[in-house]
């Protein structure tokens with residue numbers, strides 16, 4: 134009897150851990166949505182970039198709408214060195230940054246101190 138309770142709890146726990154892991158994993162990569170002649174995605178800044186990996190389509194201007202919820206000065210700037218972007222992010226406000234993904238590839242972006250990282254994948 135005790136054994137089967139331990140077994141059921143064990144299985145429930147493994148299920149929960151798997152759900153937690155895959156749930157987080159899905160949120161960490163997201164594709165921009167194409168609207169007319171541009172593509173758009175919301176990026177939340179809270180202890181890091183959410184999603185951390187942004188998937189864009191090649192050749193369509195992309196608007197990344199940043200919203201900073203984290204008051205730490207570490208995240209108050211965002212830098213896309215490959216696209217010549219270096220911007221201050223206001224607190225709790227949508228802040229659109231438009232880039233033109235001309236070439237396919239992977240491009241990193243980071244906070245002003247190059248400590249917190251995100252990635253843009255252009256396909």
Ligand SMILES: [Cu+2]
Nearest residue numbers: 207244246248
């Ligand atoms: Cu930083």
